Amino acid sequence: MITDSLWLCFSKNSFFVSIYLKNCQRFLTLPTTMAKQTVTRFKTLPSLPVSLRRSQCVVYKKELLLCGSDPESECFSYNMIRKQYKSICSYTKMDVHCVTDVRCVVADVRNNNDKILNDITLLSFGGRRSRNKNILRMYYKSVWDDDGNMNIITNKAFNKWEPLVDEHNNPIQMERGEDDYTGARSLIGGSNNHLLFITYPPKSIAVFNLNTFKYINRSTFLVDDYIQYPCFISRRENRNQKKNEMLLFCKKTGLLIEYDEDRNTFQGHRLSVCDSIANLNDYAYVRVNDNNVLFFGGMDFGKWGNKVHKYSIEEDKWTMFEHTLPIPLGSGTA
Numbered sequence: 001m002i003t004d005s006l007w008l009c010f011s012k013n014s015f016f017v018s019i020y021l022k023n024c025q026r027f028l029t030l031p032t033t034m035a036k037q038t039v040t041r042f043k044t045l046p047s048l049p050v051s052l053r054r055s056q057c058v059v060y061k062k063e064l065l066l067c068g069s070d071p072e073s074e075c076f077s078y079n080m081i082r083k084q085y086k087s088i089c090s091y092t093k094m095d096v097h098c099v100t101d102v103r104c105v106v107a108d109v110r111n112n113n114d115k116i117l118n119d120i121t122l123l124s125f126g127g128r129r130s131r132n133k134n135i136l137r138m139y140y141k142s143v144w145d146d147d148g149n150m151n152i153i154t155n156k157a158f159n160k161w162e163p164l165v166d167e168h169n170n171p172i173q174m175e176r177g178e179d180d181y182t183g184a185r186s187l188i189g190g191s192n193n194h195l196l197f198i199t200y201p202p203k204s205i206a207v208f209n210l211n212t213f214k215y216i217n218r219s220t221f222l223v224d225d226y227i228q229y230p231c232f233i234s235r236r237e238n239r240n241q242k243k244n245e246m247l248l249f250c251k252k253t254g255l256l257i258e259y260d261e262d263r264n265t266f267q268g269h270r271l272s273v274c275d276s277i278a279n280l281n282d283y284a285y286v287r288v289n290d291n292n293v294l295f296f297g298g299m300d301f302g303k304w305g306n307k308v309h310k311y312s313i314e315e316d317k318w319t320m321f322e323h324t325l326p327i328p329l330g331s332g333t334a
Contacts, residue, residue, distance in 0.1 A: 042326050049085050050074055054229075056105035057333040060120050063142065067105040067124065077143050086143045089160050104186040108137070109193045110210060118145070124161060125174055126181035133173040135164040172213045179204070183228030189244040191261055199248060201228045205266065207259065219266045225253040229282035229299070235313065236290040247271070247293065247313070252278045274318035277309050284334035297329030304328035
């Protein structure tokens with residue numbers, strides 16, 4: 001049983017919010033080991049400033065940082081208290097072609113953020129067959145902050161994308177070779193939050209060391225599905241462990257992926273996938289606590305879905321909610 005929580009999802013011009021009720025009712029066991037469950041209805045929030053598709057989203061305190069889109073290059077902050085948007089910046093013209101089909105964006109948490117400046121560091125990379133293989137970095141300082149800390153003397157350039165450079169001031173590249181990161185997903189892990197895990201088509205997973213700026217592992221999934229726009233998420237909140245657990249769902253594929261940092265090895269374990277989501281990918285998804293993953297909509301051969309699913313990690317069990325999304329949702333973020 002999960003506690004009360006608030007989750008938000010958006011796609012294109014729309015933005016929805018719903019409350020998950022602690023005391024849900026009417027579980028109906030189905031033959032496919034999936035249940036139906038009652039939730040509250042959705043409420044529409046202020047429209048997005050531009051049409052966003054596959055925008056990357058990072059949570060920062062009471063803000064949602066929306067970075068790029070297909071085909072937009074703008075980055076915005078959504079203030080969850082004020083229910084308003086503010087522009088942060090744009091990807092530069094030289095990087096716009098990287099934003100098409102969107103870059104991956106993650107929070108770099110290797111070092112504690114500066115407590116005085118109260119900022120967060122973002123990393124951005126990838127894109128559709130991009131000729132620009134540079135990793136970009138942004139020191140984000142809240143655009144809603146009125147405390148004047150932006151004027152403190154520092155060597156950081158805030159709220160703009162710049163190439164991540166090494167000690168010799170050379171831009172760091174992903175060195176992907178012929179790899180195509182269209183539909184890639186990524187997350188940060190490792191004992192020192194120094195490992196970048198990346199899944200990308202057709203069936204690949206890689207580990208990039210953010211301290212040495214080199215790939216240390218490339219492996220292939222032994223699955224039938226083409227892994228593109230999957231759900232790729234940490235099994236639980238990162239606790240600086242050397243054994244990382246990640247979940248991956250894409251169409252009929254469900255995997256618990258274990259990575260041993262000392263041995264530099266992967267192990268995969270099959271997870272169940274219910275019939276009603278087995279043809280979908282490109283859904284919006286979010287982990288709730290350490291035991292549940294919520295899925296919103298999804299794509300089935302270009303057709304968007306409106307169903308909401310829950311996957312229980314501990315029970316390896318799926319639930320489909322009785323209420324559906326107000327409109328079909330695909331290529332969204334939660």
